[in-house]
Amino acid sequence: MASGNTLLIFTPLHNEPPAADYATLDIRNQHPVLDFDAADDESAVFSGILPRHYAGGGITVYIHVAFSSATSGNSVWNVSFERICNEDIDIDGDSFGVVQEINLEAPNPCGMVKVGHVDFTDGAQIDNLTVGEGLRLKITRDADNIDDNAVGDAELLFVELKET
Amino acid sequence: MTQLTDDKRKELWAEFMSLVSSERSELAGITKQELKVVVDVIDNWIEAAIPSFLAAIPSPGNTALTAKQKLYLFNAIVKKRWEVN
Numbered sequence: 356m357a358s359g360n361t362l363l364i365f366t367p368l369h370n371e372p373p374a375a376d377y378a379t380l381d382i383r384n385q386h387p388v389l390d391f392d393a394a395d396d397e398s399a400v401f402s403g404i405l406p407r408h409y410a411g412g413g414i415t416v417y418i419h420v421a422f423s424s425a426t427s428g429n430s431v432w433n434v435s436f437e438r439i440c441n442e443d444i445d446i447d448g449d450s451f452g453v454v455q456e457i458n459l460e461a462p463n464p465c466g467m468v469k470v471g472h473v474d475f476t477d478g479a480q481i482d483n484l485t486v487g488e489g490l491r492l493k494i495t496r497d498a499d500n501i502d503d504n505a506v507g508d509a510e511l512l513f514v515e516l517k518e519t
Numbered sequence: 520m521t522q523l524t525d526d527k528r529k530e531l532w533a534e535f536m537s538l539v540s541s542e543r544s545e546l547a548g549i550t551k552q553e554l555k556v557v558v559d560v561i562d563n564w565i566e567a568a569i570p571s572f573l574a575a576i577p578s579p580g581n582t583a584l585t586a587k588q589k590l591y592l593f594n595a596i597v598k599k600r601w602e603v604n
Binding site for chain 1: 529532533536537539540541543544545546547548549550551552554
Protein backbone atom coordinates (compact mmCIF):
# COMPACT_ATOMS: atom_id res chain seq x y z
CA MET A 356 0.00 0.00 0.00
CA ALA A 357 1.09 3.55 -0.54
CA SER A 358 -0.16 6.86 -1.72
CA GLY A 359 -3.89 7.42 -1.47
CA ASN A 360 -4.62 4.86 1.21
CA THR A 361 -6.49 5.68 4.38
CA LEU A 362 -4.26 5.27 7.41
CA LEU A 363 -6.51 6.16 10.33
CA ILE A 364 -10.05 7.41 10.97
CA PHE A 365 -11.11 9.27 14.10
CA THR A 366 -14.60 10.21 15.23
CA PRO A 367 -15.68 12.44 18.15
CA LEU A 368 -15.94 9.41 20.44
CA HIS A 369 -12.19 8.83 19.99
CA ASN A 370 -11.35 12.23 21.45
CA GLU A 371 -8.95 12.34 24.41
CA PRO A 372 -9.70 15.88 25.55
CA PRO A 373 -6.89 18.04 26.92
CA ALA A 374 -7.12 19.13 30.56
CA ALA A 375 -8.39 22.60 29.61
CA ASP A 376 -9.81 24.40 26.60
CA TYR A 377 -11.22 21.21 25.13
CA ALA A 378 -13.83 20.79 22.41
CA THR A 379 -17.12 19.63 23.89
CA LEU A 380 -18.86 16.41 22.95
CA ASP A 381 -22.34 17.08 21.59
CA ILE A 382 -24.98 15.40 19.45
CA ARG A 383 -26.56 16.79 16.30
CA ASN A 384 -29.48 14.66 15.16
CA GLN A 385 -27.78 11.72 16.91
CA HIS A 386 -24.48 12.39 15.11
CA PRO A 387 -21.72 12.70 17.70
CA VAL A 388 -19.87 15.97 17.13
CA LEU A 389 -17.17 17.93 18.91
CA ASP A 390 -18.13 21.56 19.43
CA PHE A 391 -15.32 24.07 18.97
CA ASP A 392 -16.09 27.48 20.43
CA ALA A 393 -16.02 30.64 18.32
CA ALA A 394 -14.59 32.88 21.02
CA ASP A 395 -11.86 30.70 22.56
CA ASP A 396 -9.30 28.32 21.07
CA GLU A 397 -10.38 24.77 21.87
CA SER A 398 -8.73 21.46 21.01
CA ALA A 399 -9.32 17.77 20.51
CA VAL A 400 -6.66 15.06 20.64
CA PHE A 401 -6.78 11.64 18.99
CA SER A 402 -4.27 8.84 19.39
CA GLY A 403 -3.39 5.78 17.35
CA ILE A 404 -0.61 3.78 15.77
CA LEU A 405 0.70 4.57 12.31
CA PRO A 406 -0.39 1.44 10.42
CA ARG A 407 2.02 -1.14 9.08
CA HIS A 408 0.87 -0.44 5.54
CA TYR A 409 2.17 3.14 5.76
CA ALA A 410 4.83 3.45 3.06
CA GLY A 411 6.77 6.43 4.42
CA GLY A 412 5.19 9.28 2.48
CA GLY A 413 3.50 12.47 3.55
CA ILE A 414 0.19 12.40 5.38
CA THR A 415 -2.92 14.34 4.42
CA VAL A 416 -5.35 15.16 7.21
CA TYR A 417 -9.00 15.61 6.29
CA ILE A 418 -11.49 17.15 8.69
CA HIS A 419 -15.27 17.02 8.22
CA VAL A 420 -16.98 19.99 9.86
CA ALA A 421 -20.50 21.40 10.22
CA PHE A 422 -21.45 24.68 11.90
CA SER A 423 -24.09 25.16 14.59
CA SER A 424 -25.28 28.56 13.36
CA ALA A 425 -23.06 30.02 10.65
CA THR A 426 -23.95 29.72 6.99
CA SER A 427 -21.06 31.88 5.87
CA GLY A 428 -17.65 32.90 7.10
CA ASN A 429 -14.40 31.07 7.57
CA SER A 430 -12.88 28.89 10.26
CA VAL A 431 -9.18 28.31 10.88
CA TRP A 432 -7.88 25.00 12.17
CA ASN A 433 -4.45 24.10 13.49
CA VAL A 434 -3.36 20.48 13.14
CA SER A 435 -0.21 18.89 14.54
CA PHE A 436 1.28 15.45 15.14
CA GLU A 437 3.08 14.08 18.17
CA ARG A 438 5.28 11.03 17.85
CA ILE A 439 5.24 8.57 20.75
CA CYS A 440 8.02 6.09 20.06
CA ASN A 441 10.05 3.41 21.74
CA GLU A 442 12.00 4.85 24.73
CA ASP A 443 12.38 8.30 23.24
CA ILE A 444 9.40 10.41 24.26
CA ASP A 445 8.37 11.19 27.85
CA ILE A 446 4.58 11.23 27.90
CA ASP A 447 4.58 13.37 31.05
CA GLY A 448 4.84 16.29 28.65
CA ASP A 449 3.46 17.19 25.25
CA SER A 450 5.70 17.38 22.21
CA PHE A 451 3.47 18.17 19.27
CA GLY A 452 5.33 19.10 16.11
CA VAL A 453 4.84 21.95 13.69
CA VAL A 454 1.30 23.20 13.18
CA GLN A 455 -0.30 23.10 9.76
CA GLU A 456 -3.37 25.18 9.01
CA ILE A 457 -6.70 24.39 7.39
CA ASN A 458 -9.10 27.13 6.32
CA LEU A 459 -12.67 25.96 6.04
CA GLU A 460 -15.69 28.01 4.99
CA ALA A 461 -19.06 27.44 6.62
CA PRO A 462 -21.37 25.69 4.15
CA ASN A 463 -24.89 26.82 3.39
CA PRO A 464 -27.50 25.72 4.45
CA CYS A 465 -26.69 25.10 8.09
CA GLY A 466 -26.34 21.37 8.69
CA MET A 467 -24.25 20.67 5.62
CA VAL A 468 -20.79 19.22 6.21
CA LYS A 469 -17.67 20.73 4.68
CA VAL A 470 -14.45 18.78 4.22
CA GLY A 471 -11.06 20.47 4.40
CA HIS A 472 -7.56 19.07 4.31
CA VAL A 473 -3.91 19.85 4.77
CA ASP A 474 -0.82 18.00 3.56
CA PHE A 475 2.01 17.16 5.95
CA THR A 476 5.29 16.19 4.35
CA ASP A 477 7.19 13.18 5.66
CA GLY A 478 9.71 14.10 8.36
CA ALA A 479 9.57 17.05 10.73
CA GLN A 480 6.01 18.04 9.80
CA ILE A 481 4.75 14.70 11.15
CA ASP A 482 7.15 14.89 14.10
CA ASN A 483 9.37 12.28 12.35
CA LEU A 484 6.81 9.53 12.78
CA THR A 485 7.63 6.17 11.28
CA VAL A 486 5.56 3.10 10.64
CA GLY A 487 4.27 1.26 13.71
CA GLU A 488 4.87 4.15 16.09
CA GLY A 489 2.32 5.69 18.40
CA LEU A 490 0.98 9.11 17.55
CA ARG A 491 -1.34 11.79 18.74
CA LEU A 492 -3.08 14.24 16.47
CA LYS A 493 -4.11 17.58 17.92
CA ILE A 494 -6.80 19.65 16.24
CA THR A 495 -7.48 23.20 17.44
CA ARG A 496 -9.94 25.75 16.16
CA ASP A 497 -7.86 28.92 16.05
CA ALA A 498 -10.81 31.05 17.13
CA ASP A 499 -8.80 34.18 17.82
CA ASN A 500 -7.22 34.12 14.36
CA ILE A 501 -8.35 37.21 12.44
CA ASP A 502 -9.35 34.95 9.53
CA ASP A 503 -11.63 32.84 11.74
CA ASN A 504 -14.86 34.83 11.40
CA ALA A 505 -17.64 32.21 11.29
CA VAL A 506 -20.21 32.84 14.02
CA GLY A 507 -20.82 30.20 16.69
CA ASP A 508 -19.61 26.67 17.22
CA ALA A 509 -17.91 24.52 14.61
CA GLU A 510 -18.77 20.83 14.86
CA LEU A 511 -16.13 18.24 14.01
CA LEU A 512 -17.61 14.95 12.77
CA PHE A 513 -14.77 12.92 11.26
CA VAL A 514 -11.01 12.99 10.82
CA GLU A 515 -9.21 10.94 8.21
CA LEU A 516 -5.48 10.45 7.81
CA LYS A 517 -4.48 9.43 4.31
CA GLU A 518 -1.06 8.75 2.85
CA THR A 519 -0.58 11.72 0.53
CA MET B 520 -24.52 52.17 35.86
CA THR B 521 -21.27 52.26 33.96
CA GLN B 522 -20.65 51.21 30.39
CA LEU B 523 -19.38 47.65 29.88
CA THR B 524 -15.64 47.10 29.60
CA ASP B 525 -14.39 45.47 26.43
CA ASP B 526 -13.81 42.23 28.35
CA LYS B 527 -17.44 42.25 29.54
CA ARG B 528 -18.63 42.95 25.99
CA LYS B 529 -16.55 40.01 24.73
CA GLU B 530 -18.03 37.84 27.48
CA LEU B 531 -21.53 38.80 26.35
CA TRP B 532 -20.60 38.27 22.69
CA ALA B 533 -19.27 34.78 23.49
CA GLU B 534 -22.38 33.96 25.57
CA PHE B 535 -24.63 35.01 22.69
CA MET B 536 -22.71 32.83 20.23
CA SER B 537 -22.92 29.90 22.66
CA LEU B 538 -26.66 30.48 23.00
CA VAL B 539 -27.37 30.51 19.26
CA SER B 540 -25.06 27.52 18.81
CA SER B 541 -26.86 25.49 21.46
CA GLU B 542 -30.21 26.37 19.88
CA ARG B 543 -28.72 25.86 16.40
CA SER B 544 -30.30 29.14 15.39
CA GLU B 545 -29.05 30.06 11.96
CA LEU B 546 -27.09 33.31 11.74
CA ALA B 547 -26.69 34.15 8.08
CA GLY B 548 -24.50 36.84 6.56
CA ILE B 549 -22.68 38.06 9.63
CA THR B 550 -19.18 37.41 10.89
CA LYS B 551 -17.99 37.09 14.48
CA GLN B 552 -16.31 40.46 14.23
CA GLU B 553 -19.49 42.10 12.88
CA LEU B 554 -21.46 40.54 15.73
CA LYS B 555 -19.03 42.06 18.22
CA VAL B 556 -19.69 45.46 16.61
CA VAL B 557 -23.42 44.92 17.25
CA VAL B 558 -22.68 44.40 20.96
CA ASP B 559 -20.49 47.52 21.03
CA VAL B 560 -23.13 49.64 19.29
CA ILE B 561 -25.93 48.50 21.60
CA ASP B 562 -23.86 49.24 24.71
CA ASN B 563 -22.87 52.64 23.31
CA TRP B 564 -26.50 53.41 22.46
CA ILE B 565 -27.63 52.50 25.97
CA GLU B 566 -24.93 54.72 27.44
CA ALA B 567 -26.06 57.66 25.33
CA ALA B 568 -29.78 57.04 25.95
CA ILE B 569 -29.71 56.61 29.73
CA PRO B 570 -29.86 60.34 30.62
CA SER B 571 -32.92 61.00 28.43
CA PHE B 572 -34.60 57.80 29.69
CA LEU B 573 -34.12 58.85 33.31
CA ALA B 574 -35.31 62.37 32.55
CA ALA B 575 -38.44 61.10 30.78
CA ILE B 576 -39.91 59.55 33.95
CA PRO B 577 -42.37 62.02 35.53
CA SER B 578 -42.61 62.81 39.21
CA PRO B 579 -43.14 61.44 41.72
CA GLY B 580 -41.42 58.34 40.20
CA ASN B 581 -38.51 60.40 39.02
CA THR B 582 -37.59 61.50 42.49
CA ALA B 583 -38.86 58.50 44.47
CA LEU B 584 -36.89 55.86 42.54
CA THR B 585 -33.12 55.66 42.30
CA ALA B 586 -31.49 55.52 38.87
CA LYS B 587 -30.69 51.85 39.49
CA GLN B 588 -34.36 51.10 40.32
CA LYS B 589 -35.54 52.84 37.15
CA LEU B 590 -33.04 50.87 35.11
CA TYR B 591 -34.17 47.67 36.81
CA LEU B 592 -37.70 48.39 35.59
CA PHE B 593 -36.41 49.23 32.12
CA ASN B 594 -34.56 45.89 31.98
CA ALA B 595 -37.59 43.98 33.33
CA ILE B 596 -39.97 45.57 30.81
CA VAL B 597 -37.66 44.82 27.88
CA LYS B 598 -37.32 41.25 29.14
CA LYS B 599 -41.10 40.79 29.43
CA ARG B 600 -41.65 42.24 25.95
CA TRP B 601 -38.92 39.96 24.58
CA GLU B 602 -40.55 36.91 26.19
CA VAL B 603 -43.96 37.78 24.69
CA ASN B 604 -42.58 38.24 21.20
